[in-house]
Amino acid sequence: MKKRGSLAQQLASGVYNPVERLEEALYLISRLEEEVNAFITLLPEERLREEAREAQRRILEGKARPLEGVLVAVKDNISVRGLRATAGSKMLSCYKPPYNAHVVERLVDAGAIIVGKTNMDEFAMGSTGEYSAYGPTRNPWDMGRVPGGSSSGSAATLAYAAVDLALGSDTGGSIRLPAAFTATVGLKPTYGAVSRRGLIPYANSLEQIGPMARSVRDLAFLYSVIAGRDPLDATSIDYQPPDPYTLEPRDPEAVRLCVPEEIIDASEAPVKAAFEGLLSRLEAQGATIEYFRAPWTSLVLPAYYTIAMAEAASNLARYDGSLYPCHDSRARTWEELNVEARTRLFGPEVKRRIAMGVLVLSEGYRDEYYVKAAKIRRLVRDRVLGIVRECIIGQPTSPVLPPRLGERLGDPLQLYALDISTVTANLAGVPALQLPVSVEPLPVGAQLMARPRGEVDLFELGLLVEEITGLAGVSAF
Amino acid sequence: MRPVIGLEVHVQLTGAGSKLFCGCKADYRGMPPNTNVCPVCLGLPGALPVPNRRAVVQALAAAMALKCRIPGAIVFTRKHYFYPDLPKNYQITQFERAGGAPVCTSGVLEYLDPAGWVWRRARIRRINLEEDPGRSVYPGGSIVSSEEVLVDYNRSGVPLLEIVTEPDIPSPRAARAFVEYLLLTLEYIGAVNPRLEGAFRVDANISLPGGERVEVKNIGSTLEVERALEYEYKRQRLILERGGRVERETRHWDAHRRMTKPLRHKEEEAEYLYMPDPDLPPVLTRPLLGEAEALVATSPRRLLDEITGDGVPLEVAWSIVQARPAASLYMEARGRVRDPRVLARLLGVDYKGALREAGRGPHDPSNWPPAETMARLARLVEEGEYPPEAVRGLIIPGLVRDPQASLETVLPEKAEGLEAVVDEVIRAYPRAVQDYMSGKRRALDYLVGQVIRRLGRRAVDPREVRRLLEERLGGG
Ligand SMILES: [Zn+2]
Numbered sequence A: 001m002k003k004r005g006s007l008a009q010q011l012a013s014g015v016y017n018p019v020e021r022l023e024e025a026l027y028l029i030s031r032l033e034e035e036v037n038a039f040i041t042l043l044p045e046e047r048l049r050e051e052a053r054e055a056q057r058r059i060l061e062g063k064a065r066p067l068e069g070v071l072v073a074v075k076d077n078i079s080v081r082g083l084r085a086t087a088g089s090k091m092l093s094c095y096k097p098p099y100n101a102h103v104v105e106r107l108v109d110a111g112a113i114i115v116g117k118t119n120m121d122e123f124a125m126g127s128t129g130e131y132s133a134y135g136p137t138r139n140p141w142d143m144g145r146v147p148g149g150s151s152s153g154s155a156a157t158l159a160y161a162a163v164d165l166a167l168g169s170d171t172g173g174s175i176r177l178p179a180a181f182t183a184t185v186g187l188k189p190t191y192g193a194v195s196r197r198g199l200i201p202y203a204n205s206l207e208q209i210g211p212m213a214r215s216v217r218d219l220a221f222l223y224s225v226i227a228g229r230d231p232l233d234a235t236s237i238d239y240q241p242p243d244p245y246t247l248e249p250r251d252p253e254a255v256r257l258c259v260p261e262e263i264i265d266a267s268e269a270p271v272k273a274a275f276e277g278l279l280s281r282l283e284a285q286g287a288t289i290e291y292f293r294a295p296w297t298s299l300v301l302p303a304y305y306t307i308a309m310a311e312a313a314s315n316l317a318r319y320d321g322s323l324y325p326c327h328d329s330r331a332r333t334w335e336e337l338n339v340e341a342r343t344r345l346f347g348p349e350v351k352r353r354i355a356m357g358v359l360v361l362s363e364g365y366r367d368e369y370y371v372k373a374a375k376i377r378r379l380v381r382d383r384v385l386g387i388v389r390e391c392i393i394g395q396p397t398s399p400v401l402p403p404r405l406g407e408r409l410g411d412p413l414q415l416y417a418l419d420i421s422t423v424t425a426n427l428a429g430v431p432a433l434q435l436p437v438s439v440e441p442l443p444v445g446a447q448l449m450a451r452p453r454g455e456v457d458l459f460e461l462g463l464l465v466e467e468i469t470g471l472a473g474v475s476a477f
Numbered sequence B: 001m002r003p004v005i006g007l008e009v010h011v012q013l014t015g016a017g018s019k020l021f022c023g024c025k026a027d028y029r030g031m032p033p034n035t036n037v038c039p040v041c042l043g044l045p046g047a048l049p050v051p052n053r054r055a056v057v058q059a060l061a062a063a064m065a066l067k068c069r070i071p072g073a074i075v076f077t078r079k080h081y082f083y084p085d086l087p088k089n090y091q092i093t094q095f096e097r098a099g100g101a102p103v104c105t106s107g108v109l110e111y112l113d114p115a116g117w118v119w120r121r122a123r124i125r126r127i128n129l130e131e132d133p134g135r136s137v138y139p140g141g142s143i144v145s146s147e148e149v150l151v152d153y154n155r156s157g158v159p160l161l162e163i164v165t166e167p168d169i170p171s172p173r174a175a176r177a178f179v180e181y182l183l184l185t186l187e188y189i190g191a192v193n194p195r196l197e198g199a200f201r202v203d204a205n206i207s208l209p210g211g212e213r214v215e216v217k218n219i220g221s222t223l224e225v226e227r228a229l230e231y232e233y234k235r236q237r238l239i240l241e242r243g244g245r246v247e248r249e250t251r252h253w254d255a256h257r258r259m260t261k262p263l264r265h266k267e268e269e270a271e272y273l274y275m276p277d278p279d280l281p282p283v284l285t286r287p288l289l290g291e292a293e294a295l296v297a298t299s300p301r302r303l304l305d306e307i308t309g310d311g312v313p314l315e316v317a318w319s320i321v322q323a324r325p326a327a328s329l330y331m332e333a334r335g336r337v338r339d340p341r342v343l344a345r346l347l348g349v350d351y352k353g354a355l356r357e358a359g360r361g362p363h364d365p366s367n368w369p370p371a372e373t374m375a376r377l378a379r380l381v382e383e384g385e386y387p388p389e390a391v392r393g394l395i396i397p398g399l400v401r402d403p404q405a406s407l408e409t410v411l412p413e414k415a416e417g418l419e420a421v422v423d424e425v426i427r428a429y430p431r432a433v434q435d436y437m438s439g440k441r442r443a444l445d446y447l448v449g450q451v452i453r454r455l456g457r458r459a460v461d462p463r464e465v466r467r468l469l470e471e472r473l474g475g476g
Helices: A007-013 A018-036 A045-060 A102-109 A152-159 A176-181 A216-226 A261-266 A269-284 A297-318 A334-345 A348-361 A367-388 A412-419 A423-428 A455-469 B053-065 B172-189 B222-241 B286-296 B300-309 B314-322 B324-336 B340-357 B371-382 B388-401 B418-428 B430-437 B442-455 B462-473
Strands: A039-042 A071-075 A113-118 A165-170 A185-188 A208-213 A256-260 A288-292 A392-396 A432-438 A444-449 B004-012 B077-080 B090-093 B104-113 B118-131 B135-137 B150-152 B159-165 B200-207 B214-219 B249-254 B259-264
Touching: A007 A216, A018 A039, A018 A045, A018 A071, A018 A113, A039 A152, A045 A113, A071 A102, A071 A152, A102 A113, A102 A216, A113 A152, A152 A165, A152 A176, A152 A208, A165 A176, A165 A185, A165 A216, A176 A185, A176 A432, A176 A444, A185 A216, A185 A455, A208 A216, A216 A432, A216 A455, A256 A261, A256 A269, A261 A269, A261 A288, A261 A297, A261 A392, A269 A288, A269 A392, A269 A432, A269 A444, A269 A455, A297 A348, A297 A367, A297 A412, A297 A423, A297 B077, A297 B090, A348 A367, A367 A392, A367 A423, A392 A455, A423 A444, A432 A455, A444 A455, B004 B172, B053 B104, B053 B118, B053 B159, B053 B172, B053 B286, B090 B118, B104 B172, B118 B172, B159 B172, B172 B200, B172 B222, B172 B286, B172 B300, B200 B222, B214 B222, B214 B259, B222 B249, B222 B259, B300 B314, B300 B324, B314 B324, B314 B340, B324 B340, B324 B371, B340 B371, B340 B388, B371 B388, B418 B430, B418 B442, B418 B462, B430 B442, B430 B462, B442 B462
Parallel strands: A071 A113, A071 A165, A256 A288, A256 A392, B214 B249
Antiparallel strands: A039 A113, A165 A208, A185 A208, A185 A432, A392 A444, A432 A444, B004 B159, B004 B200, B077 B090, B104 B118, B118 B159, B135 B150, B200 B214, B249 B259
8 A cells, every 4th residue: 555645736836746646656657557458558658758847847838727737547437538438348449530539639729638448348448457358457456356347447547546537437336436446536516517529428418527636636626627608509508617726625623424324324333333333433523414214225326327228228229240340251231240249248237237228118117127227317416415405414325345356347336336325426416525534454435425516515524535535546556 | 171280391591601500501402421510510529519599599580570479589400319320329409398499489470371362370389490401311221220321411410490389280282272372371480492302391191080190201393282182081091981990100202102101100209318419508689689570571461451451353463572672663663653463463473374384483583574675564564665565585595595685686676567468468368358247256356366466576556457458448
């Protein structure tokens, strides 16, 4: 275990040295990447070194941009022009987007160095990082365990410090769960706060691109760069992210935390203990902790998966082997090509979700599943919005410690159950921040949920939690 | 046996400027394949649709013109089917029963049927605003047999209005009139140039008493609408008269062989997996209605009423309204003439006819003279300055050749010294004079013709020539 200083602070004081930092990162990559498998695509070292030198030059000349020379990893479902974007699937193993995602455009403009594209569950469908066509990612805190998914590579590479910031995407916990399993910090933003343009879609109405880092302040820093209105995303909202420099930890006396009993009950003992430890320390400092019943908790997973699978079936219809061709095909007609590509190039979990998605949208089933799920979603959203108006919701991010590799693969319901705590924020469209609570014996994370556009509340409370846990900047290597 | 006809008209909003959800051009004609494309209309992963405001406004204007019920918000839905020319394998459209909201429900179009000059009514079931797919070509035959598919996505994403009527149309001829009037209405909104190749397509369904409903697909022009339905009407009538059964089926119009052919016999209920498009929040209509209303201000119906209100016969008014530049000229010039009927005839009959003769399009404003020129010409005609023959034969062809020419340069010289020419002709054609004197009336026509010929490009009233000849030759 290691602890690093705040990147934001180094940048602010002008002591950040991109050339030195890159050499350290390249060393860590050479030592650990083969085992961790956090990246699907890494940029050539020479190109990275050149970029670092260029950044260094700008810093010395006093022309540094907000993220000048900062090492960033980008999840492989986020488009970077000319760099292949597989989304963890064989289906897109040759696809090179001809355009940058909006967030990538902003990263590049801010001077960040993109180190590579990170491993992920295929099309972001998975909670452990094991459903990648490019092999599973391992958890740097315990190489026998999963790092969580689907933003598995982004979390893992932060945990072994090959980068200082990362982009993930969160459809039902895909940023927060891996952040929880790797003792990193991750934010699922308010729906619409970050443009989705360039994000290879899984479930459009649920997902957001979000920042990942090793401390709340660094995360806020990245967030201030990527958040804000994009006129080319019709679901984007007018929104000004908080200023990362002026953020202060919240006065504990002013903290009101609401804790859903159902989630605590569903959590295994070590998780519960770590989380309750945090609660009592907060309370000791004067915070108000209230427990409440959330009887809708049993409905959130079925509703979430129904909607997500329906949208997935729709989004993935375009992959028919013709516009994204990348295999030796024996097909003689367009229809054969179609069947062949979808049979051979989609993994089992993707096929399962497409099949389920088609079912829930079919005539005769739509009302019973898709329409009903949409109703539950509205109900959950209304309840959650009612609560976050009054207080911040706090709960363990994952009900369990990071599972061992292979442990959750047998039974899909076991896999889906990992998301019990995270999907609510996606259904409700509210922001949710995950940050580490403890790392002994394994990482445990806490999730904070606030009102829409309430990221500032999350950051302030997050800074307070970091003061208590002392885990800001922690990494496995 | 009277048929019952319903229509489904797909009209591209060629006037929308850009495609429905991206910045590529709405009019792709003349462009090399796959050059009018971007990540959005290619359906690349992560590309997001953003509704084109102008297309939505034009669709709303169409809904207003068709007296529709307009919803508070337009909700787009995805309709899924696998097809090579559909890059996302779903089409963004609207479907009410899956949470969508079309641009219009339950409207009505009153259309003029020039066969008999009667106004007819057809109820409109709904109007959808949707994306046009790309175009695919199968060099080896069909989608199931060809080893190659060539796809051009230039058309992909072009805004398309799908206008569906109730089965209210009484004849193939009326169906054609409906489509023509509908297109004219949309043209006045500025939404479409119906003369562009592929700007609209029609599917029609037709049934006869005692028979099932047959759908005819792939009709590409208004003339074909009438032909296809006429063919189908006769086919079905023959079956029924012979005691046969007309099955419910979908048929394909083969414009080349002028017949309908069965498409698929068993009509399967397709499963389109409709769902609201999560990338597109509902588009609120209220803030757009003012803009849409401005587009429907000059509808063909309003213009027809105004023009016929001036005493112009309906046929002439219809001819004017069918050519938008003529209608604009009429409206601009009508206040500057004494008798608007003269102006109407000049525009709708004489000038438009001369354009057709010269092979020039009546829809291109640059083929028409300025309003001032037309108004002055109309006044000259009213005052009897020039006989109709001179106007039709000399002045108007001159303007057609150069619409920007000043009237003076195309006006023929006044025929000074007419009497001298008449005397000349009498001397030159003694045989004809003799014939006339001996009672052959037709000889006078000949002499009149000779006088006019000798006058060349100078204006003359043949009645005046005739009067002079008779005077000289002593009555007759
Ligand atoms: Zn485009």
